[in-house]
Amino acid sequence: MVMDSTDRFDKSPLLDGGSSSQENSTEYTGDGSVCTSGHPASRKHTGxxxxxxxxxxxxxxxxxxxxxxxxxxxxxxxxxxxxxxxxxxxxxxxxxxxxxxxxxxxxxxxxxxxxxxxxxxxxxxxxxxxxxxxxxxxxxxxxxxxxxxxxxxxxxxxxxxxxxxxxxxxxxxxxxxxxxxxxxxxxxxxxxxxxxxxxxxxxxxxxxxxxxxxxxxxxxxxxxxxxxxxxxxxxxxxxxxxxxxxxxxxxxxxxxxxxxxPGGSPLARIWQVVVAASRNFDKVLPCDSSALYEFSGQGSAIEGSRKLEHTSGLEFFDKAAILTLPDCESPGQLNKWKICTVTQVEELxxxxxxxxxxxxxxxxxxxxxxxxxxxxxxxxxxxxxxxxxxxxxxxxxxxxxxxxxxxxxxxxxxxxxxxxxxxxxxxxxxxxxxxxxxxxxxxxxxxxxxxxxxxxxxxxxxxxxxxxxxxxxxxxxxxxxxxxxxxxxxxxxxxxxxxxxxxxxxxxxxxxxxxxxxxxxxxxxxxxxxxxxxxxxxxxxxxxxxxxxxxxxxxxxxxxxxxxxxxxxxxxxxxxxxxxxxxxxxxx
Structure with a gap:
């Protein structure tokens, strides 16, 4: 699993809030927002x-x-x-x-x-x-x-x-x-x-x-x-x-x-896609876009972001999400400068x-x-x-x-x-x-x-x-x-x-x-x-x-x-x- 980019940042109460099953209920917001104390935001009392x-x-x-x-x-x-x-x-x-x-x-x-x-x-x-x-x-x-x-x-x-x-x-x-x-x-x-x-x-x-x-x-x-x-x-x-x-x-x-x-540095994510795509410039894209790498969880690997579906065009950058055999064998040690998620590619x-x-x-x-x-x-x-x-x-x-x-x-x-x-x-x-x-x-x-x-x-x-x-x-x-x-x-x-x-x-x-x-x-x-x-x-x-x-x-x-x-x-x-x-x- 790709490490979340926000792990590097300060986890203060204002910005940090753990995931909870309550977030999907009608009492709390479903977009991952939190209140000033860091708990899931109440739909009734906030916003x-x-x-x-x-x-x-x-x-x-x-x-x-x-x-x-x-x-x-x-x-x-x-x-x-x-x-x-x-x-x-x-x-x-x-x-x-x-x-x-x-x-x-x-x-x-x-x-x-x-x-x-x-x-x-x-x-x-x-x-x-x-x-x-x-x-x-x-x-x-x-x-x-x-x-x-x-x-x-x-x-x-x-x-x-x-x-x-x-x-x-x-x-x-x-x-x-x-x-x-x-x-x-x-x-x-x-x-x-x-x-x-x-x-x-x-x-x-x-x-x-x-x-x-x-x-x-x-x-x-x-x-x-x-x-x-x-x-x-x-x-x-x-x-x-x-x-x-x-x-x-x-x-x-x-x-x-x-x-x-905050979802981490957008510039870092953009350059990771550019570098990863350049590394894979000689590789052939799979015919099925679903074979490209994407985070396996319900949400995106990027904090505060939904997953983005793959779109046609600008295929060169899709090469940043090409999965290789070594990547499949060690999914927990993926290098973000070598492989990126489809969502990250779509951002660029x-x-x-x-x-x-x-x-x-x-x-x-x-x-x-x-x-x-x-x-x-x-x-x-x-x-x-x-x-x-x-x-x-x-x-x-x-x-x-x-x-x-x-x-x-x-x-x-x-x-x-x-x-x-x-x-x-x-x-x-x-x-x-x-x-x-x-x-x-x-x-x-x-x-x-x-x-x-x-x-x-x-x-x-x-x-x-x-x-x-x-x-x-x-x-x-x-x-x-x-x-x-x-x-x-x-x-x-x-x-x-x-x-x-x-x-x-x-x-x-x-x-x-x-x-x-x-x-x-x-x-x-x-x-x-x-x-x-x-x-x-x-x-x-x-x-x-x-x-x-x-x-x-x-x-x-x-x-x-x-x-x-x-x-x-x-x-x-x-x-x-x-x-x-x-x-x-x-x-x-």
């Missing part, structure tokens, strides 16, 4: 909505704080730290990319060693420390001025910039690392072996996304208004308090949580098959990132007054958020039941179909943004404002439809992608699955940053200011949006090509 709702509150508070920074970061960088439009857009894209790269770190630690709960607590602590740094950065001008100024700061401007950047990236690291852990931990509160709880888990993702967008709405309206009118010190203070509230609620709910044991094959779907979503994330950079810069050049009220540019992003908040209940309560009558699917449409619809809406958003910018440039020319860095007499309300379409795209693609990666990921890699669903956002932000870096190289020549100069009245931001729309159309064809050929996992 379900009473537990997952606490993770939703934590996500709401954390995203509110994170979003309050991201939505108005361009304004802070340009107005407070005096960066150029291009540098600010590049910094925003890089920071957000880093924020969505951090989930890989958090997910790996959670799935391999500490579990999702502990990893989330540590990450949230880093988040709070980062917010404290931002608070110090905002307070530095008060500390370094006046008769009682601190002499510690030899160069207050440079010190403020360094403290801000350190705090900013600590916020990105802390938020990013906790995100996949809290989300997948919330989904773990529903037992896959119970049909009723399994249905609730599907709804969890919709309402989780609904809650973080509610936090985004408050951040984009109330918090951004406070930042612009009462000062950044007050804005950062409110955000810090929300993070503290979120982690407190998450911690206080420990007694009602269900915990899944699942990841390989998901990669094309993931890669097709990178450009979608790059389009979404424009909402936080070029959309804001475009809005800063437009008339922001509606009567006597001035709309903060970043607050206009609340249209996207309101769209999500309105459409999520409509989607779950109206669209899904209607579509279900025609498709016969419990969720109405499949996750890949949902993602594809969102891709189409994101492309339309870029087309609309180009039309708005083209009209704005025409007004600037007719008013003689081309060479003046001033606002153009065109209402910012014209930006509304492009934000609306991005909101519709989110409801379809973002939630669809989250469902897809949670459902299709191997059981012992679900935190990593959630991290990969966020990693495409990181890659998209880096792609956006890369594209923005290339724009002046190819467009600012021969005295031309380029497409995105400091004075947008002299540029052609509309051409940039049209280019993104064209790339989005090409991306839709790529996505459809791979989605139609994707084989879903088969868990026994």
């Amino acid at each position: 379900n909505w009473k537990a997952s709702s606490l993770t939703i509150v934590c996500s709401f508070c954390c995203y509110l704080a994170y979003s309050s920074i991201g939505k108005n970061l361009v304004s802070y960088l340009t107005k407070v730290l005096d960066e150029t439009n291009l540098d600010a857009a590049r910094h925003v894209a890089t920071w957000q990319g880093t924020s969505y790269l951090a989930p890989l770190v958090g997910a790996f630690v959670a799935d391999s060693y500490l579990g999702k709960y502990r990893t989330a607590l540590i990450s949230c602590t880093i988040f709070i420390m980062g917010m404290m740094m931002l608070l110090l950065s905002a307070a530095l001008p008060l500390i370094s001025a006046g008769p009682h100024a601190w002499t510690l700061w030899a160069d207050p401007i440079s010190s403020r910039y360094i403290i801000f950047l350190v705090g900013l990236y600590m916020v990105g690291l802390g938020y990013g690392a906790q995100s996949p852990c809290v989300t997948s931990f919330g989904a773990d509160q529903f037992d896959d072996t119970n049909e009723m709880e399994k249905t609730r888990k599907s709804s969890f993702f919709n309402w989780h996304y609904f809650s973080i967008n509610a936090g985004s709405l408050i951040a984009g309206t109330v918090i951004v208004w406070v930042q612009e009118h009462e000062g950044w010190l007050w804005g950062f203070t409110i955000s810090t308090l929300f993070v503290t509230l979120g982690i407190s609620v998450f911690f206080l709910g420990s007694i009602v949580y269900r915990f899944q044991k 094959k699942i990841l390989i098959r998901m990669f094309p779907i993931w890669s097709a979503m990178v450009l979608f994330a790059a389009v979404q990132e424009q909402m936080f950079s070029t959309f804001v810069e475009q809005g800063m050049t437009m008339e922001k007054h509606v009567g006597s009220f001035e709309i903060p540019t970043a607050s206009f992003q609340s249209i996207d958020t309101l769209t999500v908040i309105m459409l999520v209940p409509i989607y779950e309560r109206v669209l899904v039941p209607v579509i279900r009558k025609f498709t016969g699917r419990a969720n109405g449409i499949s996750s890949p179909q949902r993602i594809g619809i969102g891709l189409c809406f994101s492309m339309l958003s870029m087309v609309l943004a180009a039309l708005v910018e083209s009209n704005r440039l025409q007004i600037a020319q007719s008013e003689g404002l081309v060479h003046s860095k001033v606002t153009v007499p065109m209402s910012i309300l014209w930006q509304g439809p492009q934000y609306f379409l991005l909101g519709v795209a989110e409801v379809f693609s973002n939630i669809g992608l989250t469902e897809f990666f949670y459902d299709e990921s191997p059981d012992a890699m679900r935190s990593l699955g959630m991290a990969f669903s966020l990693l495409n956002i990181s890659a998209g932000n880096y792609l956006s940053s890369f594209i923005l870096s290339l724009v002046p190289v190819f467009t600012a020549r021969g005295g031309s200011p380029g497409w995105i100069p400091d004075n947008l009245n002299e540029g052609h931001l509309d051409r940039f949006y049209l280019m993104m729309a064209g790339l989005s159309l090409l991306n839709i064809f790529v996505f459809v090509f791979y989605a139609r050929r994707y084989n879903c996992k088969k868990a026994s």
